[in-house]
Amino acid sequence: MGPLIAYEIITENTNLFFAFLIGIGFGFVLERAGFSSSRKLVGVFYGYDTVVLKVFFTAGITAMLGLLFFSLFGWIDHDLIYINPTYLYSTIVGGMIMGTGFIIGGYCPGTSICAASIGKIDAMFFVLGIFIGVNIFNETYPLWENFYKAKFLGAPKLSEFLGISDGIMALLFVGMAMFAFWLGEIFEKIKKPVIY
């Protein structure tokens, strides 16, 4: 039955419409959960507020369990799900740049849009920075191209890499999430609470 676009149950335009509705919902929930505050967001790096870790890890394990159960019931064909290909070096460097930008700017790309939309000036500058960065990357792309495409690994899954089933991997991942949440709460207790 699924994925819906691959089986042409819905068209790409309908898909964009659904994406628009889901996007609005996502933005609304992010804002209501306090993700438009850069102090709350960067709290995860200083250890006084680990809500970012909790939210995104929870989203991850929910989607993961959902996909696995849907596949079990025959509702979705995992072979038809597009997985972003991995270019190892650019993933590592890109992750570092993204993390640095997150700490300095106080937002990640999605939450910056969210905060800019409720009128936060720092977030507007952050969004401007994203556009400048994207343009610099585009203009100088020939310089980076070889590095960007180095160490191509295809679209590997962690479970395939470790040689275990998707289900066992999911269990390990859920265990990891629970451990991270517990660790996060310990840090929150040690650190002085920050008022914002």
Place this chain on the structure above:
Amino acid sequence: MKPRILLAIFTIPLALIIAAVPENTTHAFKLTASQLLEEANSGVQYYSPDEIADMIINKDPSLQLIDVRNADEFEKFNLPGAMNIPLADILSKDWQGYLDQDGRINIFYSNGTLKSDKAWMITRQLGYENNYVLLGGLNYWVETIMNPSAPKNTSPNEEFAKYDFRKGAGKALGGSAGAVGESTTSTKLPMPMIKSKPKKKRVQGGC
């Protein structure tokens, strides 16, 4: 209760279940056993020798005869324009493009209908369409098209019309004079139009 504990209560049992069950490898488009039985019993897979003879003579471009006997038998005798896919190789990736398509009418044939029916059931179970079976197989083909027997004088006119058609068809297809056994060299046909498959679509997204 802390949200963390609540989350653990829900997700850990679910993760345990998913870790314990085997991965689902079934695909949604397959027929169920009862659907297949119903189709097989209704005989929708059969094309009569007369229909096939007519299509061959009229050089119907949509017709694709597929001989599911082994290569030796195929060499000895085959129908004009037939290609050879031995039943044992039917699941091979090389043939998938010929079997899973929507451009042609594939007709499986063997000596009887046993092998061709098996081929049809396998392809049908895989969800492929446009595959059919020659009714009665080559034995019945030889009996009806190559060496048709004249109907009794008292038979209705339709029987005579059918006999005349068969006699003509048999001649056109090199039968009638008992020339069964001569082999027509069949050329390997180009791969038919590939059926449109669900495709992966690239998505954009991030935090």
